[in-house]
Amino acid sequence: MKIWTIEEEASALRARFEGVNRAAFARDHEVKGGQAMIYQHITGRRPLNLEAATVYAKGFGCSLAEISPRLAGEAQKAAALTSDATPAASPTVAPWPFSSIDRERIEALPAERLKHLEGVMLFALQGYSDGATTITVPERPASSFAAPTRGSVVDIDVAADEFPMRIKGLPPAPWEGGNTTHQAEANPKIRISTQTGVVANVGPGEPYAANDKFEKVPEMADVRLAAGDGIENHLEEQTGVMHFRRSFLRAVGADAGKARVVYAKGDSMEPIIRDGAALLVVPNEDLTVRDLAAGGVYAINYDGKMIVKTVTRDRLTKQWVARSFNPAYPDIPLENGTPVRVLGQVVWSGARLRDDEAGQWVKS
CATH class of the missing domain: 1.10.260.40 (lambda repressor-like DNA-binding domains)
Incomplete structure (x- = not known):
């Protein structure tokens, strides 16, 4: 074969x-x-x-x-x-020792009753081993909760909770001595150290609503907005997602899947936007340069190159310019005939703090 x-x-x-x-x-x-x-x-x-x-x-x-x-x-x-092996001898089954009790009756008992019967037998055997001739079987302790009958009244404080909803590790519930929702919202935990001598310009964090879920925002890691010289982006594909609270996205107009996460390149927008910072952009190509006079930071396509700047009117020339936060960088004129298109507003920036930055200031 x-x-x-x-x-x-x-x-x-x-x-x-x-x-x-x-x-x-x-x-x-x-x-x-x-x-x-x-x-x-x-x-x-x-x-x-x-x-x-x-x-x-x-x-x-x-x-x-x-x-x-x-x-x-x-x-x-x-x-x-x-076929060559010697057949094993069949095990010998011991005879049933209780002639007045059918084996089927014992095997038909539920597990709880079998456990109780086992305890009674162990108690009796222990008594016989100690030389007793008469065994008094102790009464089974009454359950703390008897199954209610129709129309009966049940004490909820002693009723059995077959499916407890408490999860280990959570704070105690109000009926267990913990705070109510109103008390927890009125006394939020302080997130920053209150050690004597430490000064910080932060306050207690506000609690989030119980139904405030996280929403996924597409991340385009290959897209760079130039915080310096312009950058040409050849790829604008989604590479991942970042999670933001839905309430925050709604507050900045970035909910319902409208936002995108891209990254900054350069130091022209420091100290507000760091080199390599993640930027949450709300696309809106209906904006014009004059719509940006109220302030804010915007993603702009300047002659095919992507930049991130603020927009203001120059005091001397009265012309609209793209301005950097870093004074070392000159303004970029927006009304000199160069094709300009506003892509959207930058509503959030996140970056890693450098090791040489202090996180707290202590009184001397």
């Missing part, structure tokens, strides 16, 4: 499944792993084992050797070894 390779086994099995509904076959013949396992077998990703090959042989009405000569040979060797 020629032994097939794994690929040959898979090919032969795949031919048998042509025109056969794999999902129905897996269901009718109880194939372990279901339709997905059949797919792995017919593609050779997982070699056949004896159990699976036996199921396939039974399902297709063929011999095991027609499914896998390899496994058929192994099965024959196992059968030969089994």
Whole structure:
């Protein structure tokens, strides 16, 4: 008998499944792993084992050797070894010691009653071992909660809680001595150290609403807005997501999937926007340069290059210019005939703090 390779086994099995509904076959013949396992077998990703090959042989009405000569040979060797072995002696079953009690009655008891009966028997055996001739079985302790009958009144303080809703690690509930929601909102935890001598310009954090979920914002890691010289972006594809609270996105007009996360390149907008900072941009190409006079930071396409700047009117020339926060960079004229298109507003910036920056100031 020629032994097939794994690929040959898979090919032969795949031919048998042509025109056969794999999902129905897996269901009718109880194939372990279901339709997905059949797919792995017919593609050779997982070699056949004896159990699976036996199921396939039974399902297709063929011999095991027609499914896998390899496994058929192994099965024959196992059968030969089994026939040569000495049959094991069947265990001796001890007779039932209680003539007045049917074994079926004991085995029909629920687990709780069996446990109680076991305890009673252990108690009696211990008494016999100690030389007692009469055993007084103690009464079963009454349950703290009896199953109520229809129309009865139940004390909720002692009622059994079969499905407790408390989760370990959470603060105690109000009825356990903890704060109510109103008390927790009125006394939020202070997030910054209150150590004597430490000064910080922050206050207690406001609690978020219980239904304030996070929303995914597409991240375009390959897109750079120049905080310096202009940058041409050749790729504008989504590379990941960042999570923001829905309430924050709604507050800045960036909810409902309107926002995008890109990154700054350069130091022209420092100290407000750092080199490499993540920028949350709300696209709005209906804006004109004059719409930006109220202030803010904007993403601008300047002659095909992407920049991030504020927009203001120059005091001397009275012309609109793109201005940097860093005074070392000159203004960029926006009314000199160069194609200018406002892409959207930057509403948030996040960057890693440098190691040489202090996080707290201590009184001397």
